[in-house]
Every structure is written in structure tokens, then in C-alpha cells.
Amino acid sequence: MDAAATPAFTKPPAYTIPDNVFAETVVSVRHYTDRLFSFRITRPASFRFRSGEFVMIGLPNAEKPVFRAYSIASPAWDEEVEFFSIKVENGPLTQHLQKIKPGDTVLMRKKPTGTLVLDALLPGKRLYLLSTGTGVAPFASLIRDPETYEKFEEVILVQTCREVAELTYITEMVEALKADPLVGEMVEGRLRLYTTTTRESFERMGRVTDLMRSGTLFADLGLPPMKPETDRGMICGSMAMLNETKQVLESFGLHEGANNAPGEFVVERAFVG
Incomplete structure (x- = not known):
């Protein structure tokens, strides 16, 4: 084939934005x-x-x-x-x-979805938001929503990361919430942040599942272990973390819920890559 017959490189067609x-x-x-x-x-x-x-x-x-x-x-x-x-x-x-x-x-x-919504939980006294890494994202939404504090007396946000710097996003947010004009008064004394690391030295270290099983997490917070009569949970993290944390909550007697059948805890299974 001669040079004149060699097809020129063609750029792929531009993306056309669909209606959805x-x-x-x-x-x-x-x-x-x-x-x-x-x-x-x-x-x-x-x-x-x-x-x-x-x-x-x-x-x-x-x-x-x-x-x-x-x-x-x-x-x-x-x-x-x-x-x-x-x-x-x-x-x-x-x-x-x-x-x-x-x-x-x-x-x-255009269509949002998910199970980490308040409607998927039965009424309760205390809400545990259990996360690792970027799994804290949906909870960053929920701790800034007045409805969360209208439905629960106390909210415990737990995040485990490898290193201390990875906790910055949520630590700064929780601190700033105290001065928030919409929920500032609601979070005072009711929103509690419990952060841990697994690699870098920190004041609290360990995986959330181990800390719950041992009772350390509850002792640190001055609270009794979770029970289905009063406590609710939401879980977001890696697949391994989801499965293990789900087992821990079930060991406390809690049952998984969904949008069409509310329960004592819910799990998010959407992943990023």
C-alpha cells in the first residue's frame, strides 16, 4: 500500500450527551x-x-x-x-x-439511588455510621441533614483509614458543623466522631470490626453495646469490610433492612474504580 492510500488517523466521534x-x-x-x-x-x-x-x-x-x-x-x-x-x-x-x-x-x-437513606431504617434512639476510607461520603451527606437529628437522639460517625491525613476530610467537616447555621445547634452534643487508623500511629488504632467485637469502641464512647431495641447502623466501605461489619451487627441481634423493608441496619454496595 502506498503512502497516499494509507488512511489518516481519525479522532473518535465526540460524546453526545443523552437525555438521562x-x-x-x-x-x-x-x-x-x-x-x-x-x-x-x-x-x-x-x-x-x-x-x-x-x-x-x-x-x-x-x-x-x-x-x-x-x-x-x-x-x-x-x-x-x-x-x-x-x-x-x-x-x-x-x-x-x-x-x-x-x-x-x-x-x-439523572437518577440517584441507594440504601443508605433514613427511610430504610426503623425508628431508633442511636445511629451508628460505620465507614472505611471514602465510604464516609454518604455519611458526610447525612450528618449535614436536619432530618437525621429529627429521627435520632445521637449520631456516632466512625471512620477507619490507613493514615491520619486520610481522616482530614471528615474531621474538618465535623468541626465546621458546630458553626453551621442550619444544623449547628442540632449537632452540639449529639454528633460524635470516632476515627481510627490501621497503619500510621494514632490515638486510636484498629479496624472498626475488631473494636466493636472487643467492646473497645463502646467503652471509649461510654455507651452499651449495640442492641436492636435502640440502635441502628449504616455501613459503607470495601466489600470485605461490608461483609465483616454486617456479621458484627447481626451478632448484636440487628437485622438488615432495605428501602422497601426497613430494618435495624443497611449496607451500601456501590463501588468506585
């Missing part, structure tokens, strides 16, 4: 470590969700963009949509997502 996808603008980005970052995008006027739900997001960087499930970290009343993400070097989405800057476009499917 929003194209939103990145408002801000913050990197916490080489593994974690958060970002906020504009919120479509028609977008409605319940605090704790997740949505599929992607980037307009291919004819068929990769979409992944991301828990919405902002509360239902927020004027922007916030996400908290890991960075995966070869992740189909996150290898590109971690490079976004204000002004860039992020795609978001």
Missing part, C-alpha cells in the same frame, strides 16, 4: 493525600436526591464514557453536588477524574 445525563461544571477540587480528593460540581435545578444516595458519574472523554457509582457527599439541601474520591492509578475513571480542575465538565446520570 447532566453535564455539570467543576466548581472546586481539593486533594487531601496522594490517594484521596474531593470535588464539587454545579447542581442542576431539576436534580433531587435523598441524603445518603449515590449517583453514576463519568467524564466526557470518550465516545462511550466510563460511569461509576459515587455516593453524594453533600446534603439534599446543598446548592452544589459534592463527591469524595479515591485515586486509582489505572482506574478506568479515577485515573482521569483525579486530574479535573475548576471549569471542567463532569457527567452525572
Whole structure:
């Protein structure tokens, strides 16, 4: 074949945004470590969700963009949509997502869903939000929602990470909530943050499941072990963490619920990659 007959390289067709996808603008980005970052995008006027739900997001960087499930970290009343993400070097989405800057476009499917919503839990006195890593994202939404404090007398937010710096996102948020005009008075004395690490030395170390089994977590908080009459739980983390934490809650007599059948605890099974 001669040079004249060699086909020229053709760029793939541009992504056409379908009716079920929003194209939103990145408002801000913050990197916490080489593994974690958060970002906020504009919120479509028609977008409605319940605090704790997740949505599929992607980037307009291919004819068929990769979409992944991301828990919405902002509360239902927020004027922007916030996400908290890991960075995966070869992740189909996150290898590109971690490079976004204000002004860039992020795609978001229009239908949110998920089980980490208050409606999926039976009424109770105390709510445990149990997370590892970016699994804290849906709880970042729930602790900023007034309805959480209308339904529960006390909220215990637990996050376990490898290193201390990975706790910064939620630690700063909880501290700032004390001055929040909407929920500041509600969280005072009722929202408790319990953070641990598994690798770097910290005031509290260990996996949340081990700390619950041993009773250390409850002793540290000055609370009795969980029981189905008063306590409710939400779990979000890796698959291994979900399965193990679910077993621990079941050992306390709690039963898993869902949107159509509320129970004493719920589990989120959406993952990011």
C-alpha cells in the first residue's frame, strides 16, 4: 500500500450527551493525600436526591464514557453536588477524574439511588455510621441533614483509614458543623466522631470490626453495646469490610433492612474504580 492510500488517523466521534445525563461544571477540587480528593460540581435545578444516595458519574472523554457509582457527599439541601474520591492509578475513571480542575465538565446520570437513606431504617434512639476510607461520603451527606437529628437522639460517625491525613476530610467537616447555621445547634452534643487508623500511629488504632467485637469502641464512647431495641447502623466501605461489619451487627441481634423493608441496619454496595 502506498503512502497516499494509507488512511489518516481519525479522532473518535465526540460524546453526545443523552437525555438521562447532566453535564455539570467543576466548581472546586481539593486533594487531601496522594490517594484521596474531593470535588464539587454545579447542581442542576431539576436534580433531587435523598441524603445518603449515590449517583453514576463519568467524564466526557470518550465516545462511550466510563460511569461509576459515587455516593453524594453533600446534603439534599446543598446548592452544589459534592463527591469524595479515591485515586486509582489505572482506574478506568479515577485515573482521569483525579486530574479535573475548576471549569471542567463532569457527567452525572439523572437518577440517584441507594440504601443508605433514613427511610430504610426503623425508628431508633442511636445511629451508628460505620465507614472505611471514602465510604464516609454518604455519611458526610447525612450528618449535614436536619432530618437525621429529627429521627435520632445521637449520631456516632466512625471512620477507619490507613493514615491520619486520610481522616482530614471528615474531621474538618465535623468541626465546621458546630458553626453551621442550619444544623449547628442540632449537632452540639449529639454528633460524635470516632476515627481510627490501621497503619500510621494514632490515638486510636484498629479496624472498626475488631473494636466493636472487643467492646473497645463502646467503652471509649461510654455507651452499651449495640442492641436492636435502640440502635441502628449504616455501613459503607470495601466489600470485605461490608461483609465483616454486617456479621458484627447481626451478632448484636440487628437485622438488615432495605428501602422497601426497613430494618435495624443497611449496607451500601456501590463501588468506585
